[in-house]
Amino acid sequence: MAVETTPLLDNQTVSQTNGDDEQHKPVTFVKEFGYESKKLWKIAGPAIFTAICQYSLGALTQTFAGLVSEIDLAAVAVENSVIAGLAYGVMLGMGSALETLCGQAYGAGRLRMLGIYMQRSWVILLTTACCLLPIYIWSPPILEAFGETTEISQAAGKFALWMIPQLFAYAINFPIQKFLQSQRKVLVMAWISAIVLVLHALFSWLLILKLGWGLTGAAITLNASWWLIDILQLLYIFITKSDGAWSGFSWLAFADLWGFVKLSLASAVMLCLEFWYLMILIVITGRLSNPLIPVDAISICMNIQGWDAMIALGFNAAISVRVSNELGAGNSRAAKFSVVVVSLTSISIGVCCMILVYATRDYFPYLFTSSDAVAEETTHLAILLAFTVLLNSLQPVLSGVAVGAGWQALVAYINIGCYYIVGLPLGIVLGFTLDFGVEGIWGGMIGGICLQTIILIVVTSITNWKTEAEQAESRVRKWGGSIADH
Structure with a gap:
């Protein structure tokens, strides 16, 4: 199997590298287990770290909001767990179609397809984000229907309106994640998430507590952090060309959309039912x-x-x-x-x-x-x-x-x-x-x-x-x- 930094150019290249793997394949179960474990941990380790960092963005915001007042804590907690949680599940699920398509295309050496797939997923997820907007706009009556008090529902609804930019950041972020993961470029994601988490903690303290902006400061820092992750990952892709997987924007992103939508919907249903x-x-x-x-x-x-x-x-x-x-x-x-x-x-x-x-x-x-x-x-x-x-x-x-x-x-x-x-x-x-x-x-x-x-x-x-x-x-x-x- 080719190393992460080596582009896979075609099926012949893949077959050759796979042949090399067969020649050097460990002969005992224990050695083969260790060999495969090393491959898995090179992906799983940074992926776990990235997930923890990104999970911590909302958790930190909630912690700082709790230091301001109980109603601010309730507003952030309810918006994070119900409104943003619902959107997160849908968007993550829709974006997970890329795990199948990008991963298999990468294994087959069809690198250019990855960039097209990512753009198709952007089109679908941005459209999905627009469809989810009513949940953010009319969140107070939705939350009250779930049994929340009027006071908490109104505060969480106000915060949800301010968090609409995060919804569109999800739409950009999840296809990028799957695009990079399929190429095993998980260390890049880990570094970016760590840097953003440190900045998020600093600016949350500054805006929410020091300057006393409360929920307004919480919304600014959380939105900015998610968009900063997107921007830094995009810069990496655009500058490095991702070893040939990114060849620029293309109208092919709008081709074969219906089949792509069906796989995305199946992925969304599967993950949302679990989430x-x-x-x-x-x-x-x-x-x-x-x-x-x-x-x-x-x-x-x-x-x-x-x-x-x-x-x-x-x-x-x-x-x-x-x-x-x-x-x-x-x-x-x-x-x-x-x-x-x-x-x-x-x-x-x-x-x-x-x-x-x-x-x-x-x-x-x-x-x-x-x-x-x-x-x-x-x-x-x-x-x-x-x-x-x-x-x-x-x-x-x-x-x-x-x-x-x-x-x-x-x-x-x-x-x-x-x-x-x-x-x-x-x-x-x-x-x-x-x-x-x-x-x-x-x-x-x-x-x-x-x-x-x-x-x-x-x-x-x-x-x-x-x-x-x-x-x-x-x-x-x-x-x-x-x-x-x-």
Whole structure:
């Protein structure tokens, strides 16, 4: 496999480099495992760091807003988790179509296609952003419909209007991320995210606290930080030409859009069904007869789970890149072995995180609350949190395999069945009908995750990877035909 800085020019070049790999392939399982692990960690490590940095932008803004007033904290928290969270899920999902197409095109040595794909994704995501604008504009009545108070809904709605530029920054950012990830240029993204995070912390303190601009300062810094990430990444692409993957703007970006839209929609449905599933847990918990303590406790657990999810997202990106690259290059065995390695690695980390959560269940709640009642409820939920952490070490990896192979539509159907036909109703029955409360709601929803994980394990295990490689070759020819003619 060619190194990151070496452009893949054509199929002949790829075949030659793959042949070199075969000659130097380790002969034992342990050596081969280590060889593949090194490839995975070169992608996963920077991807995890990037995810943590970008996740921290909103978290830092929320922290500084909380130092101003309770209503400012509520406004930022609700806008971040509900309005921006909804948009983030849709935009990330739509952009994930590029993980399949760019990754397989890169593996096949069709570099110029990557730049065209990114531009097509920009067209689709910018259009999607325009369609999501009403959610930002009319967010107060939407939030009140979800049960928020009028005061919080009005404050969050005002902040949401100011955060519209972030919505369009998402539309530019996610295609760039997938474009760079598919070429394994993840270190660039990590450096840019780290620099922006430091600047974000400095200017958040200056504008929100020092100058006393409150929510206005929070909106300015958060919007500016996301757009700065976009600008720096674009400058890198335009200046370096990304080893030939970027050849300038082209009208081909508007060709074959319908097929591209269908794959983007399948990706969006698949990821949104996963992304929103545990968010619904907090909403349902709020419907309990005495919800304050359970909602606070489950919010603490979701905060822990959110940070842990950044590790899983890194492996999700890594396996998506590895599988799509290898299938695009026709290396079915390498793609299959990558799945084995990343699954074992991720499960090992998940077991460690599960043990850590359970071992500290009497202590970690006090990092987030001074209430003994909330801390006690959080401790009771720790076993469910630990089990969720373990499941979420493998489940996003299997989703990454699905994205890399182009199974988004299949996984979307699996998610609907497991999450919303089995898990959610089961949680409601256990929580309300059988009166198990928040433990029952969460336990039922974990059942949905278990079922989905088992099905994905079975699907991945019975997959004919040679057939998947042939389909990847067919997909590259289909999507690249019009590009090759120019």
